[in-house]
Amino acid sequence: MSLKACRSCKVLTDGDTCPICKGKDLSEDYMGLIIVLDPESSELAKKLGIEAKGRYAIKVR
Ligand SMILES: [Zn+2]
Numbered sequence: 464m465s466l467k468a469c470r471s472c473k474v475l476t477d478g479d480t481c482p483i484c485k486g487k488d489l490s491e492d493y494m495g496l497i498i499v500l501d502p503e504s505s506e507l508a509k510k511l512g513i514e515a516k517g518r519y520a521i522k523v524r
Pocket of ligand 1: 469470471472473474481482483484485486
């Protein structure tokens with residue numbers, strides 16, 4: 464299974480469409496992975512602008 468990262472939300476998905484913005488601008492070239500379970504209490508999620516729980520790339524190229 465290969466995950467792709469959305470270039471605008473940084474969310475990781477194994478589908479062809481971003482589950483958050485419904486965009487198709489996905490990249491297989493990303494670095495880092497964080498799992499956000501509770502975006503409201505995660506400082507890292509706030510820093511990265513993450514508002515929904517899920518798996519995210521730290522950096523998308
Ligand atoms: Zn997106």
